[in-house]
Amino acid sequence: MGVQIFSDGVAPVIEEICRQIGLLQTIDEMTDWDEDRCKLSPGQRIVAIIINALMDRQPLHYLPRFYSDMDVKKLFGSDILPEDLNDHTMSRALQKLADADPERVYARVALRAIMEEDVDVSIIHADTTSMSVQGAYEGREEGLNLVHGYSKDGRPDLKQFLYGLGVTPDSIPVIAQVRDGNTTDVAWNGDIIEMLRDRLQLD
Numbered sequence: 001m002g003v004q005i006f007s008d009g010v011a012p013v014i015e016e017i018c019r020q021i022g023l024l025q026t027i028d029e030m031t032d033w034d035e036d037r038c039k040l041s042p043g044q045r046i047v048a049i050i051i052n053a054l055m056d057r058q059p060l061h062y063l064p065r066f067y068s069d070m071d072v073k074k075l076f077g078s079d080i081l082p083e084d085l086n087d088h089t090m091s092r093a094l095q096k097l098a099d100a101d102p103e104r105v106y107a108r109v110a111l112r113a114i115m116e117e118d119v120d121v122s123i124i125h126a127d128t129t130s131m132s133v134q135g136a137y138e139g140r141e142e143g144l145n146l147v148h149g150y151s152k153d154g155r156p157d158l159k160q161f162l163y164g165l166g167v168t169p170d171s172i173p174v175i176a177q178v179r180d181g182n183t184t185d186v187a188w189n190g191d192i193i194e195m196l197r198d199r200l201q202l203d
Helices: 011-020 023-030 042-055 060-066 072-076 089-100 102-117 185-200
Strands: 123-134 160-167 172-182
Touching: 011 023, 011 042, 011 072, 023 042, 023 102, 042 060, 042 072, 042 160, 060 089, 072 102, 102 172, 123 185, 160 185, 172 185
Parallel strands: none
Antiparallel strands: 123 160, 160 172
């Protein structure tokens, strides 16, 4: 009988951190899924994507190959095989996350991590950047308006969306948002305080 050798790298560390900060539990609590019919919960599937993104950043359809030399039973459960981590199951998890409002899910995860690690959030630095996109986009794409706006990456010829991030003085992200490409910093900054109060319950 041959001996199978696994090479997990830092995957177990990433998975454990995701558990400790409540990421996996929060996603499972805030998404709509059937525990009796799913081999992997949405939280587990998102963690599988995060591990890949931090270690290798392969496309979703390569995930079974990425996990082929890892001890996936130890990472995700005794009945899980690498082929269970395919692009179809991952895309369904991403859709469930989208349906649950990713910004609100992220805020809940951030709050749990802040409480777990006792992070000082008395000062939050918030800023935005623009992300240009190639191709033709007409109207709104999944609720996001990809349009021309003030380009911070020097591509005013391309349509774009705006990405806003709020971080602590130690650069720990506590809130993140994606907005229409023509959103101004003034408009976004006006919303950030109320958003922090509502989603992080800082008051």
